[in-house]
Amino acid sequence: xxxxxKYVKAQTIDEVLTYLGDRxxxxxxxxxxxxxxxxxxxxxxxxxxxxxxxxIEEMKRLDFVQGVGLFVGxxxxxxxxxxxxxxxxxxxxxxxxxxxxxxYQLRNRATLVGxxxxxxxxxxxxxxxxxxxxxxxxxxxDGRRVLPLAQFFxxxxxxxxxxxxxxxxxxxxxxxxxxxxLYLKQARVKGHxxxxxxxxxxxxxxxxxxxxxxxxxxxxxxxxxxxxFLNAHPRTPELATKAGEMVQKLxxxxxxxxxxxxxxxxxxxxxxxxxxxxxxxREAN
Amino acid sequence: xxxxxxxxxxxxxxxxxxxxxQPRVFLSCWxxxxxxxxxxxxxxxxxxxxxxGLKLLGTKEGCGEGECxxxxxxxxxxxxNACLILAVEAQDAEITTVEGLSTGGQLSILQSEFVSQxxxxxxFCTPGMLMSARALLDxxxxxxxxxxxxxxxGNLCRCTGYSPIIAAISSTAKKExxxxx
Numbered sequence: 001x002x003x004x005x006k007y008v009k010a011q012t013i014d015e016v017l018t019y020l021g022d023r024x025x026x027x028x029x030x031x032x033x034x035x036x037x038x039x040x041x042x043x044x045x046x047x048x049x050x051x052x053x054x055x056i057e058e059m060k061r062l063d064f065v066q067g068v069g070l071f072v073g074x075x076x077x078x079x080x081x082x083x084x085x086x087x088x089x090x091x092x093x094x095x096x097x098x099x100x101x102x103x104y105q106l107r108n109r110a111t112l113v114g115x116x117x118x119x120x121x122x123x124x125x126x127x128x129x130x131x132x133x134x135x136x137x138x139x140x141x142d143g144r145r146v147l148p149l150a151q152f153f154x155x156x157x158x159x160x161x162x163x164x165x166x167x168x169x170x171x172x173x174x175x176x177x178x179x180x181x182l183y184l185k186q187a188r189v190k191g192h193x194x195x196x197x198x199x200x201x202x203x204x205x206x207x208x209x210x211x212x213x214x215x216x217x218x219x220x221x222x223x224x225x226x227x228x229f230l231n232a233h234p235r236t237p238e239l240a241t242k243a244g245e246m247v248q249k250l251x252x253x254x255x256x257x258x259x260x261x262x263x264x265x266x267x268x269x270x271x272x273x274x275x276x277x278x279x280x281x282r283e284a285n
Numbered sequence: 286x287x288x289x290x291x292x293x294x295x296x297x298x299x300x301x302x303x304x305x306x307q308p309r310v311f312l313s314c315w316x317x318x319x320x321x322x323x324x325x326x327x328x329x330x331x332x333x334x335x336x337x338g339l340k341l342l343g344t345k346e347g348c349g350e351g352e353c354x355x356x357x358x359x360x361x362x363x364x365x366n367a368c369l370i371l372a373v374e375a376q377d378a379e380i381t382t383v384e385g386l387s388t389g390g391q392l393s394i395l396q397s398e399f400v401s402q403x404x405x406x407x408x409f410c411t412p413g414m415l416m417s418a419r420a421l422l423d424x425x426x427x428x429x430x431x432x433x434x435x436x437x438x439g440n441l442c443r444c445t446g447y448s449p450i451i452a453a454i455s456s457t458a459k460k461e462x463x464x465x466x
Contacts, residue, residue, distance in 0.1 A: 006307070006327070034351055037368075054374070079363075103439020103440075104420075105439045108363040190438075
């Protein structure tokens with residue numbers, strides 16, 4: 001049963017910001033609704049007011065500018081991400097992760113920005129966005145700010161976002177062609193399942209590794225120490241094995257309904273090893 | 286069921302969940318090729334509007350949380366879970382439910398293939414399966430098995446009849462390709 005709420009279909013960002021600036025009301029943003037509606041059905045979210053942002057032109061933006069990068073507006077769906085030629089070509093890990101997120105029907109509604117704002121520790125798209133050094137575009141009546149995604153998450157389901165702030169989109173810097181990346185996910189069943197561990201890894205044209213993991217910490221995380229290790233050592237076949245061992249010392253996952261901490265550690269090691277192997281051999285070919 | 290009716294007199298619809306007693310809003314959309322205009326409670330889901338409001342009972346409610354796919358419909362050409370959408374979000378939308386698949390009492394090829402290949406047992410997941418399959422076949426008439434599996438991954442069948450379902454979708458694609466020639 002839903003608690004009482006008012007539904008507003010906003011036409012402009014300013015209209016949304018005015019609602020969000022009202023301190024007397026609990027206002028929630030409705031984009032795909034695939035997380036929010038479930039929480040409302042369970043009465044875990046009881047907003048006074050739902051602001052539907054799907055009618056705002058600026059939120060529908062999904063564009064790429066050479067030399068600048070990609071901008072994904074807040075109402076762009078996950079299936080739009082999976083079908084974007086530029087994302088599949090340039091930001092491979094993001095396209096791959098989007099394909100593993102929930103089911104086809106849900107991906108037709110779920111948005112990339114919603115996946116980030118929901119701030120699940122296991123958010124599939126967060127890892128790839130972290131390795132592409134994405135920025136979060138935030139607006140409020142006080143003005144606009146742009147924040148690196150790495151500074152956005154503060155805990156499970158928690159972000160730096162203030163009650164009066166709206167994420168209008170996420171941007172990713174342009175990449176050199178030859179930039180390689182991938183996303184590996186371990187889940188209980190193939191298709192429509194939350195990840196037990198997700199590994200996003202990128203090898204830039206100038207040979208720099210970037211690594212991010214999901215579902216192994218209170219938030220999706222970049223593993224800077226592992227990146228330094230990978231960048232400091234020659235590309236021998238042992239490098240992948242050592243990276244797999246090292247990641248197990250760097251993360252402290254918990255046990256939950258999907259997997260035990262021990263299993264997560266084991267799988268994180270396997271996936272990191274596999275990712276390093278795939279990226280380095282792909283490069284050699 | 287519709288407890289609200291006794292309180293508030295006859296209405297065009299009511300929700301199993303709640304009568305929010307909020308001002309009704311005007312909804313206009315296309316459902317199975319017919320234009321629908323209704324005064325609706327802004328808090329009901331699209332699933333409840335279809336079932337209680339329009340009495341289109343083919344679309345099922347399983348989990349109510351987007352996990353099972355029993356409520357799958359096609360909205361603006363895309364398969365979606367009707368349980369996670371508010372009816373007001375369907376303003377001006379084109380909606381197809383399982384009732385919209387047959388024409389003049391004749392089953393569509395997809396439905397006939399489900400029947401002839403025994404692609405259902407209890408039948409509860411079937412409307413959702415059919416709609417996910419229809420959305421896939423509207424995108425491509427030459428789907429691979431992995432594409433079929435991806436399209437119905439969000440539709441749970443507890444009778445475990447997935448193999449005949451995949452076969453039925455595949456043979457529908459073949460028949461529709463031939464028909465198009």
